[in-house]
Amino acid sequence: MGSFFSLFRGETKKIWSKKSAWVMIVILSGIMALMALLFGAMGSLGEDVVRSFNQSSLVGQLNSLTGMEITGDLYLEQAEENLPALKEQVEQAREEMEASTGIERYANFIAYNSLDREYQVTAYQVEHQIAPERMVASWGYIQLAEQLAISIIILLVLIIGAGSVASEYADGTIKLLFPRPYRRWKILLAKFLATLGYGIVLLVIGYALSLLSGGILYGFENAGTVVVRTNGIAAYQTTALGQSLIFYLTGAVGILLTLAMAVMISCLFRSRAAAVGVTLLVYLVSGTVAGLLAMFGAEWVKYTVFFNMDLSVYLQRGAMVPGMNIVFSGAAMGLYTIVFLVIAFLSFCKRDV
Numbered sequence: 001m002g003s004f005f006s007l008f009r010g011e012t013k014k015i016w017s018k019k020s021a022w023v024m025i026v027i028l029s030g031i032m033a034l035m036a037l038l039f040g041a042m043g044s045l046g047e048d049v050v051r052s053f054n055q056s057s058l059v060g061q062l063n064s065l066t067g068m069e070i071t072g073d074l075y076l077e078q079a080e081e082n083l084p085a086l087k088e089q090v091e092q093a094r095e096e097m098e099a100s101t102g103i104e105r106y107a108n109f110i111a112y113n114s115l116d117r118e119y120q121v122t123a124y125q126v127e128h129q130i131a132p133e134r135m136v137a138s139w140g141y142i143q144l145a146e147q148l149a150i151s152i153i154i155l156l157v158l159i160i161g162a163g164s165v166a167s168e169y170a171d172g173t174i175k176l177l178f179p180r181p182y183r184r185w186k187i188l189l190a191k192f193l194a195t196l197g198y199g200i201v202l203l204v205i206g207y208a209l210s211l212l213s214g215g216i217l218y219g220f221e222n223a224g225t226v227v228v229r230t231n232g233i234a235a236y237q238t239t240a241l242g243q244s245l246i247f248y249l250t251g252a253v254g255i256l257l258t259l260a261m262a263v264m265i266s267c268l269f270r271s272r273a274a275a276v277g278v279t280l281l282v283y284l285v286s287g288t289v290a291g292l293l294a295m296f297g298a299e300w301v302k303y304t305v306f307f308n309m310d311l312s313v314y315l316q317r318g319a320m321v322p323g324m325n326i327v328f329s330g331a332a333m334g335l336y337t338i339v340f341l342v343i344a345f346l347s348f349c350k351r352d353v
Helices: 002-016 019-042 044-051 057-066 072-099 102-128 138-171 184-218 240-252 254-268 272-295 299-303 311-315 326-350
Strands: 226-230 235-239
Touching (some): 019 138, 019 184, 102 272, 138 184, 138 240, 138 254, 138 272, 184 240, 254 326, 272 299
Antiparallel strands (some): 226 235
16 A cells, blocks of 8 residues: 555656646636636626526516516516416427427427426425525626636646656656556556546636636625526525535536546557547547537437536536436446546556557
């Protein structure tokens, strides 16, 4: 066990001793700062954008009809009146979705999914008498900033992970590791955990910057305000601060899968440039291709890794293909992570230097 921890410490020091590790932190901080400056310069327009980001469609409809912001008992009264009609719309949308095929089925599913999520939240609010309160714009901004931070961090960790093993082969330093009294699987595990640790540090920085910039721009009020959200399966209640953390964690957990994929590709390629290039190409392009296939009725894409890399979508817009939910994607994410790591370890342990 002691030998493994010495390996882990060595790999951790190796990452942090590189200028690129610190440059990546500067890049993350700089992009987050630019986003804050942009929304600050937009003034009231930017505030309107982020304020509506977390607003349900029913709230928006009621506000448009009345010309005022509906909250409190008035909202609950209007919501209770609209609930039966909303349920009927959900059932009608479901029937239309099930009777259609191809692109039409895809469009009908998106419509059904949106209505069903709206019904889940509204029914929960009415049942538990929780009316939406006027929220400061910071919480919508924070969620947008969190999405940006996670996207950047995953790309940075992909680059580090893809080069973790390939760079050892490219530089010839792998020959210095193998003769040591360490099992090969321990060497790779130390590299994986050290890179994951670096990613966790980036995630903490990203979340802190999201909260800080949102609070500075729009204030920290409503942190304890109760909000109702849905994960696509059922509605739940939490606080505005709690929701920001839930949303961030469900997005951040995808770092395990993407890092496992990057390490696997790194073990399969001896070239650092090839490993990084292939990893970024797969991550950036394949998801778009799978999305286009889904639009044309290829529902089998729900079983691919590219449709199961981000759980936070279920807290925002929901599934893109029938049969998917947060449990399905969580299970798929875990399975693909295990498969990628098994391939990585087999390749690393069996491959000649």
